[in-house]
Amino acid sequence: MPKLTFASVQVGEELPPFTRTVNQEIFWKYAVASFDYNPVHNDPEWVKTAQPFKVPYTVAHGMMTMSFMTSVVTNWAYPHGLKITRITSKFTRPVAPGWTVKCSGVVSEKHVICKGKNYVVIDLKAENQNGELLAVEQVEVLFPG
């Protein structure tokens, strides 16, 4: 794998996607991993009537979708010793069991500061199997050396 350097990164460069298909079993596993046991993710009976999202089925944790988007960046940056310093996300559509979540990212900004402080911004989005937008995110990645 060629070494990723600040000089080698170009605005417009696309990162390899991160795609996962989710189901109720995965929602439960994520609840255990995150300690977020909110019933909207975990309790198919409760959500039939409570419907916080106006749908009668459980939905994925937003933080799981955010994790998927961020994994696009970690897979790209971590092998090269880069550092994620800021993450901002917005969720646009709840994720239903059975959906495939495809996350993609592109380098949108290159901040030329000085050696050790240079960073890039990655714009990310998550879409379902029908191409409907689920979430967007921005991640700042520092080039430490």
Add this chain to the structure above:
Amino acid sequence: MSRVNFERFFKTEKQREFNTDFFTAAENYEVWDEIDFCNLEEVDGERTFEIKAEDMKAYAQGCLDDNPLMIDEEYAKKSPYGGLVPHPLFVTQIIFFCVGVKGRGNWIRTPGARNPGQEMELYENFRVGEIIHIKLRPYDRYIKRGKYYLKYKIDLFNQDNIKKATCISTLILPPTREDMRKFLKGQRGLTD
């Protein structure tokens, strides 16, 4: 209230001790219209979090990330990082564990809450062996398009008081205690 048997998924000590029922202590939860925004005093989380390798690995596996830097201790030891690297969203696990049920910030557990998006700054990677504590304070509260937003600023520090991360935690909440109680009974406590 929870009808799910989560035990089959437990892999860590913390997972085995954490209460998976978000209903039992719900009357303790802070509610959108009851929070005193004239008192912006910072408070400590209810618990500390001693980071173990199993915690970091459990988070990565829970979000279906098989990056060996996050789950393979031997591989990570030989990398430039010198040890496991947490998934950046590992901070979620720490916050839910530390917030607890009695004090400030416990509204993140509210049945009926919705997540509109999050912000976080990460200053240093978390490391195995660190003991993390959190400090919280109210940050913003507003109504937009009929939805009730609440934001808290949560700072995470290690045992040497080095700030590791800052999160602006945001949720859309049922606005009143009565609205939350509707959710506890399985009714929709929102009008939007």
